[in-house]
Amino acid sequence: MSTSExxxxxxxxxxxxxxPLCKACEQCKYKTPTEIQAEAIPWALQGRDIIGxxxxxxxxxxxxxxxxxxxxxxxxxxxxxxxxxPTRELAYQxxxxxxSLGSIIGVRCTVIIGGLDMMSQAIALSKKPHIIVATPGRLxxxxxxxxxxxxxxxxxxxxxxxxxxxxxxxxxxxxxxxxVIPKERNTYLFSAxxxxxxxxxxxxxxxxxxxxxxxxxxxTVSTLLQYYLFFPFKHKDCYLVYLCNELAGxxxxxxxxxxxxxxxxxxxxxxxxxxxxxxxxxxxxxxxxGSLNNFKAGNRNVLVATDVASRGLxxxxxxxxxxxxxxxxxxxxxxxxxxTARAGRSGKSITLVTQYDVELYxxxxxxxxxxxxxxxxxxxxxxxxxxxxxxxxxxxxxxxxKEQQHKKGSxxxxxxxxxxxxxxxxxxxxxxxxxxxxxxxxxxxx
Ligand code: AMP
Numbered sequence: 001m002s003t004s005e006x007x008x009x010x011x012x013x014x015x016x017x018x019x020p021l022c023k024a025c026e027q028c029k030y031k032t033p034t035e036i037q038a039e040a041i042p043w044a045l046q047g048r049d050i051i052g053x054x055x056x057x058x059x060x061x062x063x064x065x066x067x068x069x070x071x072x073x074x075x076x077x078x079x080x081x082x083x084x085x086p087t088r089e090l091a092y093q094x095x096x097x098x099x100s101l102g103s104i105i106g107v108r109c110t111v112i113i114g115g116l117d118m119m120s121q122a123i124a125l126s127k128k129p130h131i132i133v134a135t136p137g138r139l140x141x142x143x144x145x146x147x148x149x150x151x152x153x154x155x156x157x158x159x160x161x162x163x164x165x166x167x168x169x170x171x172x173x174x175x176x177x178x179x180v181i182p183k184e185r186n187t188y189l190f191s192a193x194x195x196x197x198x199x200x201x202x203x204x205x206x207x208x209x210x211x212x213x214x215x216x217x218x219x220t221v222s223t224l225l226q227y228y229l230f231f232p233f234k235h236k237d238c239y240l241v242y243l244c245n246e247l248a249g250x251x252x253x254x255x256x257x258x259x260x261x262x263x264x265x266x267x268x269x270x271x272x273x274x275x276x277x278x279x280x281x282x283x284x285x286x287x288x289x290g291s292l293n294n295f296k297a298g299n300r301n302v303l304v305a306t307d308v309a310s311r312g313l314x315x316x317x318x319x320x321x322x323x324x325x326x327x328x329x330x331x332x333x334x335x336x337x338x339x340t341a342r343a344g345r346s347g348k349s350i351t352l353v354t355q356y357d358v359e360l361y362x363x364x365x366x367x368x369x370x371x372x373x374x375x376x377x378x379x380x381x382x383x384x385x386x387x388x389x390x391x392x393x394x395x396x397x398x399x400x401x402k403e404q405q406h407k408k409g410s411x412x413x414x415x416x417x418x419x420x421x422x423x424x425x426x427x428x429x430x431x432x433x434x435x436x437x438x439x440x441x442x443x444x445x446x
Contacts, residue, residue, distance in 0.1 A: 015041040018070055024104045025062070034059030039212045041067055044188070049209035051202055052190040057338040058214050060160075061097040064188045068131070068156050069102045071186075078128030081156035082181070084136050084174065086164040087308065088113040088285055089292060094160065095133040107131060114138045115285030122146045136165065136173040143180055154181045159205070162191040162198045171197065178205055193331060223346040224337060226368070227375035228361065233354035235383070237268060238390045240324055242383045243350060243375075244274050244302060250319035251301045255336050257325040259306055264397055265324065266304040271393040276302040307332055323351040326360045330367040350375050 010033050012022045033041065036054045044050055044067035054060040068081045085091040091113050098109040110124045112134035118141070125132075125146060132139070142149055157178075159165060165174065187206045191198045202209065231239050244252065256262050259280040269276035277300045279291045288308075295303045307327065318340045327333050333351075340347025351372065353361045365371055377383065 010038045012037075012041075012066070016045045017041065017066055018073065020073070020104050021066055021069055021101065024101045025066075027104075028062075028100055030059075030062065034063075035214045036060050036212065037063045037066070039214070040064070040188075040210075043210045043212070044186075045070065047186065049186060049206040050188045051194075051206065051209045051211045052188065053192070053194055053211070053213040054190060055192050055214075055338055056161075056335060060190050061094055062101060064158050064160075064190065065094075065097050065101055068158070069098070069105060069107060071155065072102075072107065072130055073105050075155075076130070077153065077155070078130060079132065079151060079153060080130045081132070081158065082139070082151060082154055083131070083133045083158040083160060084139070084165060084170075084177070085133060085160045086135065086168050086170065088115065088135060089288065089308075090161065091133045091135055092289070095131070098131050098133070102131075109133065112138050112142060113285070118142070118145075122149070125149045136170040136177060140173045140176055143177065151177075151181045154185055156186045156188070157181060157205070158188045158190070159201070160190045162189050162201060163193050163195050166195070166197040166201060171201070174201065175204070192335070224340060225346070225348045226337065226351070226370070226372045227348060228351045228353050228372045229375045229377070230353045231380075231383075233356055235387075236324070236352060236354060237265075237394060238387050239352060239383055240265065240322065241269070241272055241386055241390050242377070243322060244269060245386075246377065247320055248274075249301075251295075251298070252303070252320045252322060253318055253336075253339050254302065254304045254322045254324050255327070256304060256306060257327070261324070262304050262306050264401060267397045267400060268390075268393050269302060269304070271396055272389065274302050275300040276304055279303055279305040279308065281306060281308045307336070319347055321347070321349040323349065326351060326353065326357045326364065328360065330360075330364045333364045334368070 012025045012030070012033055013019070015033060015038060017025070036052055036058045040050050040052055040063040044064070050064070052060055052063060054063070064083075072080050083091075083094050085094055091111050095109045095111045098107060102109070108127070108129040109131040110121075110127075110129040110133070112121050112125070112132055114135055114137055118138075121138070121142065125142060126148065143151065159174065165171075187209075189198070189202055189206060189209070229239060229243075240254070254265060254276075256265060259282045262278045262280045266276045266278035277291045277294055279288055279295075283291065291303070294300045304324075321337050321340050323333070323336060327336060337349040340349060351361065351364070
């Protein structure tokens, strides 16, 4: 992330942040405030409600976390602030930000999300954390069913990625939550876009807010190199494999439109020797976090994901984003490519375009206001050299997926609702057995 010209002179101290928290910023390697931080923090410290129109990658989490931590430091209290987030991963990420910025002042933060045990969450809540980061459904569940838990004394409410919260139909739950928290409170609402639904929520929940919008050119920062590749649909997998091979050694996220393709491509790439892992909404919470942690830790450097992963996740050091499918919503494109070229680093995005995608592709170019460059690759023949191996791997994967579907079907009769694809047992076997596309094809690393 680059800091804006306006904020270049500013420091966290000059925005009014107290010394221990400035130190925490230093420890997190935040040298200067980002634009959203420079704009929002002084208003927040004055006690104003805030609407922040900012993308992931802009530094918005610290823009709301720092003022909350500062207020907590000045008047410590349990159940001080509650942050609502649309996805479980984002909730974890926000809580990590609170922990790393707030450990210096001894903050206790709890994550309350669906898919995990209610009881252990109830125990965590009984320990009176300062900050709760929650998905709305599960928080509402605890408010209704967990004895002794209430947000009657809440001082701060944050709704992060409000557009996504409302798109995911969390609106009614948020309304219920708003009814049981004090009217006298500070509220911060962050959203990538101002939709009519967000405007309605804003009117219902904020008092005389300051609106801060950081320029949308942020979404495609200058350190991001945006490329496309155009080829016939039937060669899509082959081009993807070619790219993965060319980019071997980089950390890569491949975005697809469906859970099925996510699984299929993760298997295909593994079969060809790439350390790929899937991340999508049909995996259990534990597996999603496991995938993400493996990727974050660098154990696997190719993540194949649906848009579940495109928003709000802070995956450090992603070198390349590949759009295997073009997102139907151009704004999702911006969220996806926001996974790379963050915090001043450079990065690449490569969008795969076939004869069926031209219109969507043009729409995206229109939204980002620039033309993408053609990704430089060897000749088409170089790519086609891989076709045979890719076709073979496709056949194996189709069979494996059928087998898994079959197993899943019989498992489901025994235990309804377990939609997981079992990657765990396969993981090491795959990598070991992977018939790396060695020198037969004349290509490196495969
Ligand atoms: P966010 O938009 O909140 O998801 O933040 C994106 C990334 O920027 C995270 O990795 C943050 O740790 C990082 N970050 C936040 N504020 C700063 C800052 N002032 N300087 C450098 N990096 C930052």
